[in-house]
Amino acid sequence: MKLATLDNGMPDGALVVVSADGSHYLPATAVAGTLQAAIESWATAEPALRALADRLAAGEGDGTDSASFAAPLPRAWQWLDGSAFRSHGELMETLFGTEPPPPGRPLMYQGLSHEFLSATADVPLPREEDGIDFEGEFGIITDFVPMGVTPDEAMAHIKLLVQINDWSLRAIAPIEMKTGFGWVQAKPACSFAPFAVTPDVLGDAWREGRVHLPLSVDWNGKRFGDALGGVMEFGFHELVAHAASTRSLCAGTIIGSGTVSNSNFREIGSSCIAERRGIEMLDEGKPSTQFMRFGDTVRMESRLPDGSVLFGAIDQKVVKG
DSSP states (O other): OOEEEOSSSSSSSEEEEETTTTTEEEEEETOOOOOOHHHTTTTHHHHHHHHHHHHHHTSSSEEEEGGOOOOOOOOSEEEEEEEEHHHHHHHHHHHHOOOOOOTTEEEEEEEEOOOOBBBOOOEEEGGGTEEEEEEEEEEEEEEEEEOOOOOOHHHGGGEEEEEOOOOOOTTTTHHHHHHSSOOOTOOOOOOOOSSEOGGGGGGGGTTTTOOSEEEEEEETTTTEEEEGGGGOSSSSSHHHHHHHHSOOOOOOOOEOOOOOOOHHHHHHHHHHHHHHHHHHHHSSSSSOOOOOTTEEEEEEOOTTSSSSOSSSSEEEEEOOO
């Protein structure tokens, strides 16, 4: 089942159910006005939403070509981003001169969650010299997660999967890292692909708490990477358990995978510019690829093995804010 949020001028938009091919939708406000409301009452909302999905499969619904979609959750109570791809971590340690994390412990920070950008919104940022970078990720949305869940128990709390562009300002990041506290200035609002999907939509591509699909990234119309999501060092269920170790997680908590990355990055490409610069440091002794400029575009999309639409595409332009 695919869910989305129509931009109706309200902060949380209006919930809709989208057809499997992404071409049609039906309003879901009679079930739950917003996705946040649906996830808070998932046990009762899900069957009614799936009934709408069945109607879409039978040919009902309005076309999505003229619809204006917000992020699935235009704002959320909690956004936690991991860094679960070890090859990415190793390159970032090279680029920034940081130490590796303690073994067996995932990296995670709590980021800005009062605003998420739609898949096609321009991205306003203040300065090119801040080191504007995209970061392609997969993510999950949970229902209420009690404190102390095990990874196995956490699997049942993963209700929706999403695709994310976690924007970063790389010139600011190392300054904030040295404070020992989390990022603030280095992490502006993230962008989301339009559709949030239930795990069953992925079929065999969802296993071991991981999305076993490539994330294709194009920068200014040129392919930049096709990294595979299945090689996470920690699966999403383990990230959920880590986050809920000493506290419960509210319904609607979003957790990101961190930049999708593979150890054969020289062949398969990257999901962020900083990783490419880390490779250049290893191979050439210094980085040569520059960060984004105003007017640059980035496109990200992951599709199912048969090529069909999954989350939809993120396709955005960076502009001066």
